[in-house]
Amino acid sequence: MADPGPARPARKRTRSNQSDTMHRSRQLGAALLGLGILAAGLSATAQTRGLVFRNTVTGEPLDVTQGKEGGRDTAAVKAFLATGANAYIDDKSCLRNGESLYATSCSGCHGHLAEGKLGPGLNDNYWTYPANAEDKGLFETIFGGANSMMGPHNENLTPDEMLQVIAWIRHLYTGPVKDAVWLNEAQRKAYTPYKQGETFAKDAPGQCKPLE
Numbered sequence: 001m002a003d004p005g006p007a008r009p010a011r012k013r014t015r016s017n018q019s020d021t022m023h024r025s026r027q028l029g030a031a032l033l034g035l036g037i038l039a040a041g042l043s044a045t046a047q048t049r050g051l052v053f054r055n056t057v058t059g060e061p062l063d064v065t066q067g068k069e070g071g072r073d074t075a076a077v078k079a080f081l082a083t084g085a086n087a088y089i090d091d092k093s094c095l096r097n098g099e100s101l102y103a104t105s106c107s108g109c110h111g112h113l114a115e116g117k118l119g120p121g122l123n124d125n126y127w128t129y130p131a132n133a134e135d136k137g138l139f140e141t142i143f144g145g146a147n148s149m150m151g152p153h154n155e156n157l158t159p160d161e162m163l164q165v166i167a168w169i170r171h172l173y174t175g176p177v178k179d180a181v182w183l184n185e186a187q188r189k190a191y192t193p194y195k196q197g198e199t200f201a202k203d204a205p206g207q208c209k210p211l212e
C-alpha cells in the first residue's frame with residue numbers, strides 16, 4: 001500500500017477576503033480527500049491482516065479457529081487466511097495429498113472426478129454458489145457446509161488439509177481456462193487439463209509432507 005503521507009500543513013492565514021475563503025475551502029476539500037485515501041488505505045491494511053470468512057448459505061462469520069486441531073500454523077494457511085490465495089494450487093506434493101483427502105471426504109457424493117453424483121459437479125465452471133469460483137468461497141463451503149447433505153467439514157479436515165483438497169478439486173477442472181480465476185497469470189499459461197490416471201510420486205518435492 002502506498003503511504004498517502006501526512007496531510008499538508010495548513011497555510012498561514014494572512015488575508016481575510018473572498019479568495020482566502022475559497023482557498024481555505026479548497027484546503028478543506030484536499031484534507032477530506034486525504035482522509036478518504038487514508039481510510040481506504042487503513043481498510044486495505046485490515047484486509048491483509050485477515051479476511052472475513054462467511055458461511056456460504058447464511059453469510060454468518062465462520063470462526064476458522066474452530067474444528068479439527070492442527071494445520072493452522074503452516075505458511076500456506078497463514079497466507080490464505082490473509083489473502084485468499086492458495087499456495088498449494090500447482091504443488092504436486094499437495095495435489096497428491098489432496099487427491100487422497102478428496103477420495104475419503106468428498107468423492108462419495110461429488111464423484112471420483114468431481115463430475116457430480118449426489119452432490120453437484122465441482123469440475124466445471126457452473127457454481128450454485130458463485131463464490132465457489134474463488135478459493136476463499138470454496139474454503140468457506142468446505143469449512144462451514146451448504147444446504148442439505150453438504151455438511152461442514154471443519155471437524156474432519158484442518159484448514160491446511162482443506163487447502164490441499166481445494167488444490168485437488170481445481171486440478172480436476174475441465175472448464176475453460178479463462179474462468180479458472182484461482183490461477184495466476186503464470187499458472188494460466190502453464191495450465192494443462194487433468195489427465196485421468198495421472199499419479200504423483202510420494203517424494204514429489206513441494207510444501208506438503210506425505211499424509212501417510
Ligand code: HEC
Pocket residue numbers: 102105106107108109110118119120121122126127128129130132138141142146147148149150151153165169
Ligand atoms: C454426504 C454427501 C456430501 C459430501 C460427503 C460432500 N458433499 Fe459437497 N455437496 C453435497 C450436496 C448435496 C451439495 C448441494 C448443497 C447445496 O446446494 O447447498 C453439495 C455442495 C457442495 C459445494 C457447492 C457447489 C456449488 O455448485 O456451488 C461444494 C463446493 C462442495 N459441496 C464441496 C465439497 C467438498 C470439497 C467435500 C469434501 C470435503 C464435500 N463437498 C463433501 C453433498 C456432499
